[in-house]
Amino acid sequence: MRYFLVLYRTICLVAGLLISLTTTPIQGQTIKAIIVADFDDALLRSASLKDVEIMAQNCRQISQGIRYSLQRIDLNREQFTGAAVRAMLDTLTAQPGDVLLFYYTGHGFNTEANASNYPYLKLKDWQQNPLSLDEISSRLEKKAARLKILIGDCCNGVVPRSRTLAMAPVHKGMGVADDQNRVLQKLFVDACGTVKVASAQRTQLAQADPANGSLYTQAFENAFENALDKNRPESVSWEMLLSDTQNRLNTLLTSAESPGQQPFVQKGIAAVTVRSCSSVNPPEPAQCVTFDKVNQYVNDLIDSSKGREQRLAILKEASQLFAETAYVKLYVGDSPVPPNQSLKSWLNKLYLNANRNILRVEFIERESTRTADCRQYATIAVQEIWKP
Numbered sequence: 001m002r003y004f005l006v007l008y009r010t011i012c013l014v015a016g017l018l019i020s021l022t023t024t025p026i027q028g029q030t031i032k033a034i035i036v037a038d039f040d041d042a043l044l045r046s047a048s049l050k051d052v053e054i055m056a057q058n059c060r061q062i063s064q065g066i067r068y069s070l071q072r073i074d075l076n077r078e079q080f081t082g083a084a085v086r087a088m089l090d091t092l093t094a095q096p097g098d099v100l101l102f103y104y105t106g107h108g109f110n111t112e113a114n115a116s117n118y119p120y121l122k123l124k125d126w127q128q129n130p131l132s133l134d135e136i137s138s139r140l141e142k143k144a145a146r147l148k149i150l151i152g153d154c155c156n157g158v159v160p161r162s163r164t165l166a167m168a169p170v171h172k173g174m175g176v177a178d179d180q181n182r183v184l185q186k187l188f189v190d191a192c193g194t195v196k197v198a199s200a201q202r203t204q205l206a207q208a209d210p211a212n213g214s215l216y217t218q219a220f221e222n223a224f225e226n227a228l229d230k231n232r233p234e235s236v237s238w239e240m241l242l243s244d245t246q247n248r249l250n251t252l253l254t255s256a257e258s259p260g261q262q263p264f265v266q267k268g269i270a271a272v273t274v275r276s277c278s279s280v281n282p283p284e285p286a287q288c289v290t291f292d293k294v295n296q297y298v299n300d301l302i303d304s305s306k307g308r309e310q311r312l313a314i315l316k317e318a319s320q321l322f323a324e325t326a327y328v329k330l331y332v333g334d335s336p337v338p339p340n341q342s343l344k345s346w347l348n349k350l351y352l353n354a355n356r357n358i359l360r361v362e363f364i365e366r367e368s369t370r371t372a373d374c375r376q377y378a379t380i381a382v383q384e385i386w387k388p
Contacts, residue, residue, distance in 0.1 A: 038106030050213035082129030108154025
């Protein structure tokens with residue numbers, strides 16, 4: 001079993017998610033992702049880094065699926081201040097079709113004098129410049145963007161304790177790309193209204209694991225991936241996504257408990273008032289390169305039953321699937337092999353070493369990224385399974 005340092009994170013409201021849409025959605029052009037993270041706190045640094053990795057990957061996946069460009073703004077280290085956040089929000093511009101995402105991971109707090117359930121962010125200058133999620137929400141509402149998303153995954157005091165997490169990273173392939181894009185279209189483009197979520201009720205504790213990130217962020221990420229991977233677009237809704245998030249959070253909390261310990265209780269709060277805006281003409285679906293096609297391609301290169309000339313012809317088709325400057329993140333067994341390699345060099349190695357040590361190649365969709373037009377892979381992650 002693996003033992004981690006699990007962080008108690010005491011806040012009156014741990015995380016808020018506010019999604020606000022205008023009543024007449026306009027086809028978006030850009031997702032502007034503002035990511036504010038506490039990388040300086042010794043106890044939270046690892047969890048915050050993992051949270052940012054998860055959120056950044058989700059943003060890339062959403063932008064590719066709905067064919068919006070992605071602009072990322074990071075505020076951390078010296079810019080982890082209320083003054084820097086306000087200055088950024090003051091100068092932030094958005095077009096009517098844009099999507100704005102504000103994501104915060106770090107400490108947070110609430111006060112008896114604060115009538116709102118949403119917390120303050122504990123930035124470096126929190127005493128001089130207190131900044132709340134409510135204020136950020138109000139500032140985002142003034143922007144012209146069609147869709148605004150506010151996520152605050154934040155904490156107050158941190159009490160270190162030893163806990164057991166029965167979890168390990170799972171590399172899995174994704175579902176059919178067209179279905180994924182229609183799910184994203186339904187959740188992020190075809191919806192009008194408000195989704196407001198708090199990851200913990202007032203006075204409840206929340207937890208984070210340095211290796212895997214905040215438990216609520218993990219639960220939301222897993223539910224989001226499951227919605228893309230397992231569900232047909234017509235069956236997906238915000239209510240279903242948030243219900244699945246709570247179920248997965250309950251499982252993570254149970255896994256984090258030590259024998260004989262009082263059970264952890266963390267229950268999210270959700271108010272969903274969303275209606276369909278699907279009368280708006282959606283963009284033409286992107287002809288995305290698919291997981292299945294790439295997985296088949298790399299395994300064809302090492303298939304010794306195919307003749308050398310046939311495999312050479314397959315090798316020459318790489319430009320149809322991969323960008324010119326693409327690279328590969330390689331795992332042998334469960335361990336990554338640094339550094340990242342040129343994809344061309346790695347494909348040549350597969351071609352030349354067919355019928356030798358490599359039994360098969362597993363394509364890891366979750367750690368791979370497509371180009372902006374969705375037609376090629378810019379990076380791929382793979383696991384080489386070697387012969388015994």
